[in-house]
Amino acid sequence: xxxxxxxxxxxxxxxxxxxxxxxxxxxxxxxxxxxxxxxxxxxxxxxxxxxxxxxxxxxxxxxxxxxxxxxxxxxxxxxxxxxxxxxxxxxxxxxxxxxxxxxxxxxxxxxxxxxxxxxxxxxxxxxxxxxxxxxxxxxxxxxxxxxxxxxxxxxxxxxxxxxxxxxxxxxxxxxxxxxxxxxxxxxxxxxxxxxxxxxxxxxxxxxxxxxxxxxxxxxxxxxxxxxxxxxxxxxxxxxxxxxxxxxxxxxxxxxxxxxxxxxx
Amino acid sequence: xxxxxxxxxxxxxxxxxxxxxxxxxxxxxxxxxxxxxxxxxxxxxxxxxxxxxxxxxxxxxxxxxxxxxxxxxxxxxxxxxxxxxxxxxxxxxxxxxxxxxxxxxxxxxxxxxxxxxxxxxxxxxxxxxxxxxxxxxxxxxxxxxxxxxxxxxxxxxxxxxxxxxxxxxxxxxxxxxxxxxxxxxxxxxxxxxxxxxxxxxxxxxxxxxxxxxxxxxxxxxxxxxxxxxxxxxxxxxxxxxxxxxxxxxxxxxxxxxxxxxxxxxxxxxxxxxxxxxxxxxxxxxxxxxxxxxxxxx
Numbered sequence: 001x002x003x004x005x006x007x008x009x010x011x012x013x014x015x016x017x018x019x020x021x022x023x024x025x026x027x028x029x030x031x032x033x034x035x036x037x038x039x040x041x042x043x044x045x046x047x048x049x050x051x052x053x054x055x056x057x058x059x060x061x062x063x064x065x066x067x068x069x070x071x072x073x074x075x076x077x078x079x080x081x082x083x084x085x086x087x088x089x090x091x092x093x094x095x096x097x098x099x100x101x102x103x104x105x106x107x108x109x110x111x112x113x114x115x116x117x118x119x120x121x122x123x124x125x126x127x128x129x130x131x132x133x134x135x136x137x138x139x140x141x142x143x144x145x146x147x148x149x150x151x152x153x154x155x156x157x158x159x160x161x162x163x164x165x166x167x168x169x170x171x172x173x174x175x176x177x178x179x180x181x182x183x184x185x186x187x188x189x190x191x192x193x194x195x196x197x198x199x200x201x202x203x204x205x206x207x208x209x210x211x212x213x214x215x216x217x218x219x220x221x222x223x224x225x226x227x228x229x230x231x232x233x234x235x236x237x238x239x240x241x242x243x244x245x246x247x248x249x250x251x252x253x254x255x256x257x258x259x260x261x262x263x264x
Numbered sequence: 265x266x267x268x269x270x271x272x273x274x275x276x277x278x279x280x281x282x283x284x285x286x287x288x289x290x291x292x293x294x295x296x297x298x299x300x301x302x303x304x305x306x307x308x309x310x311x312x313x314x315x316x317x318x319x320x321x322x323x324x325x326x327x328x329x330x331x332x333x334x335x336x337x338x339x340x341x342x343x344x345x346x347x348x349x350x351x352x353x354x355x356x357x358x359x360x361x362x363x364x365x366x367x368x369x370x371x372x373x374x375x376x377x378x379x380x381x382x383x384x385x386x387x388x389x390x391x392x393x394x395x396x397x398x399x400x401x402x403x404x405x406x407x408x409x410x411x412x413x414x415x416x417x418x419x420x421x422x423x424x425x426x427x428x429x430x431x432x433x434x435x436x437x438x439x440x441x442x443x444x445x446x447x448x449x450x451x452x453x454x455x456x457x458x459x460x461x462x463x464x465x466x467x468x469x470x471x472x473x474x475x476x477x478x479x480x481x482x483x484x485x486x487x488x489x490x491x492x493x494x495x496x497x498x499x500x501x502x503x504x505x506x507x508x509x510x511x512x513x514x515x516x517x518x519x520x521x522x523x524x525x526x527x528x529x530x531x532x533x534x535x536x537x538x539x540x541x542x543x544x545x546x547x548x549x550x551x552x553x554x555x556x557x558x559x560x561x
Contacts, residue, residue: 103337256332256337
């Protein structure tokens with residue numbers, strides 16, 4: 001059993017390593033992608049600095065807490081797109097019958113698919129998130145929590161993308177819904193949850209995994225709460241399990257295809 | 265011993281149909297019309313270990329769908345499949361260690377990497393140690409003459425070089441059964457012959473069972489002992505290539521002689537038969553004739 005896991009991890013890491021090697025073929029593009037993503041993320045902070053000059057808190061958050069939230073969202077999204085970027089283009093693979101290459105390999109299909117793409121700009125997101133949190137000086141414990149929640153956040157992003165993408169086994173053009181929902185998750189996730197009330201707040205805790213995967217962790221980082229921590233871990237586990245179940249259920253409906261294609 | 269056993273295999277696809285134009289598109293939202301297409305319909309056959317079988321048919325006959333069910337890519341709707349004693353859908357991973365696949369129209373290699381790096385990746389996929397992978401790369405690159413371009417990115421290789429690399433990648437783990445789906449598509453005659461020789465050699469030396477689909481009659485004639493022709497998802501002929509070549513035309517000639525009395529305007533094969541020179545017709549002519557008899561072409 002251990003050997004199976006070890007061999008599977010070896011293939012996953014090799015796949016991610018090869019993805020990065022592919023992107024590094026053009027060093028200038030690689031570096032500019034990373035650097036400009038950091039700058040791009042940083043530029044959005046200007047509005048928060050202006051806002052916090054006018055008010056002391058926004059939705060119950062101080063500037064430091066907003067920066068921590070931003071750091072968590074950017075790092076989670078970045079990690080997800082470094083390790084499992086293919087979750088975002090899963091509908092394309094399903095609709096165009098491009099899963100064949102993964103199905104004939106003696107390895108886990110889902111992990112093979114998810115790790116087959118890396119978005120290089122995501123390295124910029126992850127770097128930005130880590131830098132931002134370091135600037136906030138959360139202490140050793142706080143930084144460990146940040147790392148833990150970056151992992152759970154990345155898993156939640158991936159699982160949500162996988163869940164929506166897997167619906168392509170049943171419905172066409174699910175890529176549009178997937179894209180909109182994920183953009184919604186990122187956009188809403190970067191605002192303090194206190195500004196959302198009523199139905200909007202319920203939707204952001206139920207329909208989108210914003211509340212459970214991003215806001216709750218940011219509360220735990222601000223004031224540690226064991227129950228909340230367990231709730232986050234449990235939620236991410238259930239969301240991931242649901243996404244995996246839907247993917248494998250859908251895989252039985254996979255129809256393959258005969259398009260000429262290349263693995264680029 | 266049998267490498268592949270297939271019994272009453274069937275697969276149906278559901279395909280959406282719509283009327284032409286924007287009206288049709290809007291109408292399809294409220295009243296979607298879904299048709300069922302029987303891609304494979306009650307196919308049964310068996311392949312012996314070490315046999316080289318050609319599984320052919322016109323476009324849309326169900327060849328690729330069958331191969332995909334044999335390799336665990338698609339779930340069958342009905343029937344039974346066993347490859348090396350395993351059901352592909354239930355033991356997909358275990359089976360994948362024992363089989364190799366080459367899809368001529370689909371690249372499995374990473375194009376930005378060299379063949380060498382690709383082979384190392386495939387070595388890891390099949391749980392080979394680094395030493396085993398190195399030894400196998402050395403052996404196969406010698407046999408498939410890859411040495412000159414093994415460190416050149418795949419995207420810079422010619423089609424022939426790439427296909428050789430695809431075959432090597434699928435052979436690293438010494439598969440017992442190799443599925444080749446149009447492996448020589450787009451290759452020039454010299455490279456085709458080269459690839460065929462390598463496949464023959466592999467079958468001879470490693471006793472690999474070959475399951476081949478191809479529209480190139482040269483592949484079938486030069487590689488396979490047995491041929492299965494499918495059309496509309498059903499097997500219409502299962503015979504040895506030699507027997508087919510020797511006897512089909514004689515049978516056809518006799519049939520045409522009979523028909524000539526009532527329908528004297530037969531062309532093509534009938535003309536060859538009338539001349540009493542059945543041996544002039546190639547395997548390709550025979551296959552085309554069988555396709556025509558099935559209402560294709």
